[in-house]
Amino acid sequence: MNKWLVIVFMGLFAMEGNAQACFERYDLLFTDENKTLNYKEFHKLELQFLEQLVGCNAIDFNVTTIDGNEIILSALKGKVVVLNFWFTACLPCLKEIPELNKLVSDFDSDEVVFIGLARENEEKLAAFFKKFMPFDYQIVPESYKIADSYKVVGWPQSVVIDRNGKIYKSWAGLTESPADLAKDIRKAISNCLQQ
Secondary structure (H helix, E strand, O other): OOHHHHHHHHHHHHHHHOHHHOOOOOHOOOOOOOHHOOHHHHHHHHHHHHHOOOEEEEOOOEEOOOOOOOEEEHHHHOEEEEEEEEEOOHHHHHHHHHHHHHHHOOOOOOOOEEEEOHHHHHHHHHHHHHOOOOOOOEEOOOOOOHHHOOOOOOEEEEEEEEEOOEEEEEEEOOOOOHHHHHHHHHHHHHHHHHH
């Protein structure tokens, strides 16, 4: 199947809004034709896939943060939610943390919830935070399954979810400066709050 038809096909499912069906469209990228693409070409398709998730229902999860707080994503409807998929050995992830921290202080916690979904376990995260920098998001350890269900295509990956629990926008990898990324996320949050 032509790769552009795959993208259009995925877009039709994204409009449907079914969370699982939307995210499972990622598997359509793995065609015989796309096997010949180099990494850069294939990653371009992955980034287009993320654009097609706009309007899809976010996939629900129930997790506990390193501070012992329970988070159920579906219970946060009515609030804007910002997810950040990251890990401590990811230099681009670490570069953006100071700018992401500024976002937390810019918004009312009754309206916007910031969740950092880390790959490491609680002990490694605690050691990292003690030695290096704080990350003001609510940190969730060992988030492999959530990263897999959200089809993380590049680390770090940020996702803004609107008040209705739908994907508003996603960013993968370090495609822009941390300050520009924070500016884009800030704008997305503000747009969601105005809806």
